[in-house]
Amino acid sequence: MAQLIIGTAQFGMNYGIANSTGQPSEKTIREIIECATANEILYYDTAISYGSSEEVLGKIFGELGIHQQVKVFTKVPKRTKTDSQASIDNSVKRSINRLKTDQLFSLLLHSESDYLYLEELRKIKEAGLCKHIGLSTGHDPSFNSEILKNQNLELLQIPANLLDRRNLVPNILDNAAEKQIIVRSIYLQGLFSIMPQVLSVFHRPLRSLLEQLNQIAQNFGMCIHELALRYILSYLPDYIVLGAESLLQFQNNLAWFKRGPLDRNILKKVNAVSYDLNFQLITPHLWPK
Known part of the structure; x- marks a missing residue:
């Protein structure tokens, strides 16, 4: 059974194509974290590049007295050729300080081009600053399949959703072996929230395709968000990352998550929808600013 990770990019900056409310208030973030804790959801995904996310999390974890319970995944920024082991160490220590913890649950490189630095992350793990190490990558299934062979890699975070199925292939999901797969971009950065x-x-x-998927969801008594979430659960990842801008969004995510994978009949209907996409349309970093 997959574990739910709360995505916190929204907690530190305006995030998402359909975000009309902006960065949530500290009160709202606290409500989300309190609800998560009450439901034994203890995983959080953040990054140094997510604005004030680490600081906000650390502050609220401390106020609620849960900083020893929560399990935080954070990411170090894209490396440069002049970065040394000391610079990476210092970056990680600053994250630990902001999060008000003694040890990170997981430390990931935030760019797939930094995979050569996994050896440096291994040293950080050996120093006791994190329990697990990994890499956050993009949309190239060939690269993702190959990087799973890296002995230092423990976790691989990949994007996948109803429209972007490039990484939902056996040579990634079935060959992970001792590695763990984290799936992000379940709602394609909010695109599914737009009519x-x-x-x-x-x-x-994308209009015709989204209308077809919305109709499938409606036929089975779901909204497209529930369909999108449970679709990814059907591929049995180890973790999925879901962000929320309000307590209601989080509560809905949690309810849909608890319903588990789609029935085979529904999954078959979703996968039967044919599409020939320009990948730029489903790759957020290629979208117009």
């Missing part, structure tokens, strides 16, 4: 008829000009080619 198909009001998509931007850029995303308008």
Whole structure:
């Protein structure tokens, strides 16, 4: 059974294509964390590049007295050729200080091009600063399949969703062996929250496909968000990352998560929807700013 990780990019900055409320208030973040704790959800995904996310988490964890219970995944920024082991160590120690913890649950490199630094992360793990190490990667299934062979890698975080199935292939999911797979971008950075008829000009080619997926969800008594979440659960990842801008969003995510994978019949109908996409449409870093 997959574990739910609370994505916290929203906690430190404005995030998501459909985010109309902006960065949530500290009160709202606290409510989300309190609800998560009450439901024994203790995993959080953050990064140095997520604005004030680490500081906000550390403050609230301390106030609630749960900093020894929570399990935080954070990420070090993209490395440069001049970065030394000491600079990486210092970056990690600053994250630990901001999060008000003694040890990170997991430390990931935030760019797949930094995979050569996994050896440096191994040294950080041996020093006791984190329990697990890994890599956050992109949309290239060939690279992701190959990097799973790296002996230093324990965790691989990949994007996947109803529209972007590039990483939902056997040579990644079935060959992970001793590695653990984390799936992010379940809602494609909020794209599924936009009604198909009001998509931007850029995303308008997705209208017909999104209408078909919305109809499948409706036929089985779901919204597209529940369909999207349970679709990924059907591929049996170890963790999934879900962000929330409000307590209600988190509560909905949690309810859908608890319903587990889709029935085979529904999964078959989703996978039967044919599409030929320009990958730029489903790759957030390629979207117009």
